[in-house]
Amino acid sequence: MAIDQGSSILFRPTIWISILGLILSIIVGVVANLQPLYIFVLFVAIAILINFFKNFEQTVLGLLILRSALDAFSDQQLPAAFAVGIDILALLYVAVLLLRRQKIHTDGFWWLLAGWMALQGLWVVLQAIGGLGLGASYLPVAIREWIRVFSGLMIYLIVMQLKERLPAQKVISYLFFSLIIPLTAATLQILLPPSMLPSFLVFQSGYAIEAGSRMNGTLGHPNAFATFTLFFLGIALWKVGQVKQRLPWLILVTALAFFLVSSKSLTGLMMLVVFIPALLAPKINLVNLIGGILLFGLVIFFFASSPMGQERLQSLYGTPLLNPDIDVSRAIFLQWSDGNSFNWRIAQWTFLLEKWKYSPLLGYGLDTSRFLTPLASYSHNDYVRFLAEEGIFGFILFLFLIGALFVRLFQLAYSVPPNSSKRNLCFIMLAFLVSMLVGMLAGNVWNHTTLFFYWWTLLAVAGWDWDKPITAEVDSATSTKQKYFNYQKNSTRRRLSRSE
Secondary structure, three states: OOOOHHHOHHHOHHHHHHHHHHHHHHHHHHHHHHOHHHHHHHHHHHHHHHHHHHOHHHHHHHHHHHHHHOHHHHHHOHHHHHHHHHHHHHHHHHHHHHHOOOOOOOOHHHHHHHHHHHHHHHHHHHHHOOOOOOOHHHHHHHHHHHHHHHHHHHHHHHHHOOOOOOOHHHHHHHHHHHHHHHHHHHHHHHHOOHHHOOHHHOOOOOOOOOOOOOOOOOOOOHHHHHHHHHHHHHHHHHHHOOOOOOHHHHHHHHHHHHHHHHOOOHHHHHHHHHHHHHHHHHHOOHHHHHHHHHHHHHHHHHHHHOHHHHHHHHHHHHOOOOOOOOOHHHHHHHOOOOOOHHHHHHHHHHHHHHHHOOOOOOOOOOOOHHHOOOOOOOOOOHHHHHHHHHHHHHHHHHHHHHHHHHHHHHHHHOOOOOOOHHHHHHHHHHHHHHHHHHHOOOOOHHHOHHHHHHHHHHHHHHOOOOOOOOOOOOOHHHHHHHHHHHHHHHHHHHHHHHHO
16 A cells, blocks of 8 residues: 555654654764764764665675774774664665565575574573573673674675676675775784784784784684685685686785785685685586695695794694594693693583583573683684584574575576586585585684675675676666656757757
């Protein structure tokens, strides 16, 4: 049923301006008392909100580019504020589309992901009523974690609204601009000593490795930076196969491999070891094999030739993995004094699994693994994390999501002709997904919010019909302006025809 805007007070602009002004006045007053810096952030958020509806495509692309620069400001809660802002923007935009009776773009996987997110919300409810291994006092932690994961669903939804407005290849190309700030920061971390860098660009480590010796760009942690660079390295390899001028993209691939090594991340290196054969497997040939070997050899050479890389590889000999004289109990004992991160991981996993036995079905709640062991840290194994935090039921849901991702990517890959751009991208995403699952064995990959921000973006774009012509919708202001110019043009033509 159509809505009569003229007869309803809700559609009078003065009413909405007054309400908005009142709300902003209250918010600014409260924020000013809490933190003056937040006033600047608030006005930036207002500008983004206004521009979001006026220039939707440009604003979304800008937000995609901006996200990679925010993790360095985690102490100021900027990533959390960004996640909440994305959620609000997405819900507001969808509400406006509903009121205007305009089409909302989704796909089958988005609805599956939405259902999965809703089921994750059950752990928040159970935490609130004290139905998990830890009490309701950990409810704020659960809410924060759920919002963090939920923002991935919302960015998927926002990017879906770019469908039929922008070409898929153009959106993917714009994602590379998100490399500028992190790689610039990483370059400064390489060229300058830690004492000359701002504190938010210096990685502080509690292990034997010297603080400031590992590159993390603006991603907060070297492992997060490593997975981020590997993700874009994969997309850059995809671009190499799509363009005629390959040299700039090959230079970017080499640069990303260098920065990946500079992170000194064994998680990233392990993911790369898995990524390359997984990438070559669908269409192995001599050229691809040689290229894969060269890329792998280049990374291994950079890593093993550095003193820090040698130190991290040497530390493997002090673990049960390569030393038969060290068992799990001794590794747990040694981790208190030897600074070996591998022994520390073994101890953390053991403590978490022992704790899980007391709450096996539903676990202890979202993001509670860091409160369950004497080491007071994240699990460094996402499978153990889901088991401890969400029990057997949550672990099964996690495996279901992984399986759904594989099914979705295979479905998209084989829905288009062989050697098409879309199929090649899906194969690269499949290779990265396999490597990501391996990285989850010894890292906190599920915590790499920025990585999943771009992962969900790329998955949404991969679901578009890339061959369909773009017929971008215009907003009401543009439509009115165009009608005015058309009217003027037609009037001029009529006057000219009469004069003749």
